[in-house]
Amino acid sequence: MNAAAVVPAAGRGERLGPGAPKALRELGGVPLLVHAVRALSRSRAVTRVVVVAPADGVARVRALLEQFGLDGHDGAGITVVPGGATRQESVRLGLAAVPATADVVLVHDAARPLVPVDVVDAVARAVADGAEAVVPAVPLADTVKQVAPAAAPGRPEPVVGTPDRSTLRAVQTPQGFRREVLLAVHEKALSDGVEATDDAGLVERYGGSVVVVPGHEEAFKVTRQLDLVLAEAVLARRRALDEF
Numbered sequence: 001m002n003a004a005a006v007v008p009a010a011g012r013g014e015r016l017g018p019g020a021p022k023a024l025r026e027l028g029g030v031p032l033l034v035h036a037v038r039a040l041s042r043s044r045a046v047t048r049v050v051v052v053a054p055a056d057g058v059a060r061v062r063a064l065l066e067q068f069g070l071d072g073h074d075g076a077g078i079t080v081v082p083g084g085a086t087r088q089e090s091v092r093l094g095l096a097a098v099p100a101t102a103d104v105v106l107v108h109d110a111a112r113p114l115v116p117v118d119v120v121d122a123v124a125r126a127v128a129d130g131a132e133a134v135v136p137a138v139p140l141a142d143t144v145k146q147v148a149p150a151a152a153p154g155r156p157e158p159v160v161g162t163p164d165r166s167t168l169r170a171v172q173t174p175q176g177f178r179r180e181v182l183l184a185v186h187e188k189a190l191s192d193g194v195e196a197t198d199d200a201g202l203v204e205r206y207g208g209s210v211v212v213v214p215g216h217e218e219a220f221k222v223t224r225q226l227d228l229v230l231a232e233a234v235l236a237r238r239r240a241l242d243e244f
């Protein structure tokens, strides 16, 4: 297997609040992006990483990766390309830089810095074993309600349904794909104007099959301030355990 990873890191991080682009915010003194690239590089399956940087931040991201010893000379080779206005566009631009020799592509959010390498390996292995699209996921802790729009602004939203929680999963990254499948659905989505919140959603939209492998609670996405607090705690626990 020859897997390349695309790391969308071009988002602003509006929900995290004011500051640097989210991927460059620090966790334990190290940018989220660097954590994410290190996690991918730990997988023997990953031979190339394409980082998709904010369009005006390519030089800064290259310098940062070099500063943290991730300049392509140690472990997986790394390419940095400019991203787009949406996550989907950023992934498509990153995919264009994936070498044709890669038969498997993993797409991993820079905003999921603490993904364990076992999850990366499990996703890559499931694609190598024949799946065309693979997502890591965890069961939900909360009950989920489907709602309709409120009658007026400020009014409560009416509940219209309660899906059976046992059939639902919260989906993480890296998501893994046969390269030609991911390329094809991104190209079709571009020409059809189709948008999805994750890459596997595009595969589903065009009739492909997607399977789930176990994710990990530490692969959560840093989206809001509280996630950063949790990520600091998880990292501190890992560092403390490493000392024993």
Ligand SMILES: Nc1ccn([C@@H]2O[C@H](COP(=O)(O)OP(=O)(O)OP(=O)(O)O)[C@@H](O)[C@H]2O)c(=O)n1
Pocket: 007, 008, 009, 010, 011, 012, 013, 014, 015, 016, 022, 023, 052, 083, 084, 085, 086, 087, 088, 090, 091, 109, 110, 111, 112, 221, 222, 223
């Ligand atoms: N135009 C974009 C938007 C998002 N992303 C990346 O997609 C991942 C998941 O997106 P999200 O968590 O929504 O990040 P942001 O878009 O930065 O967050 P927000 O929606 O709060 O602004 C992140 O690693 C983010 O950098 C990207 O590469 N290009």
Ligand SMILES: C[C@](O)(CO)[C@H](O)COP(=O)(O)O
Pocket: 087, 109, 170, 171, 172, 173, 197, 198, 199, 221
């Ligand atoms: C791809 C993803 O992380 C899977 O859960 C998620 O859909 C990204 O959503 P975001 O709103 O762009 O963070």
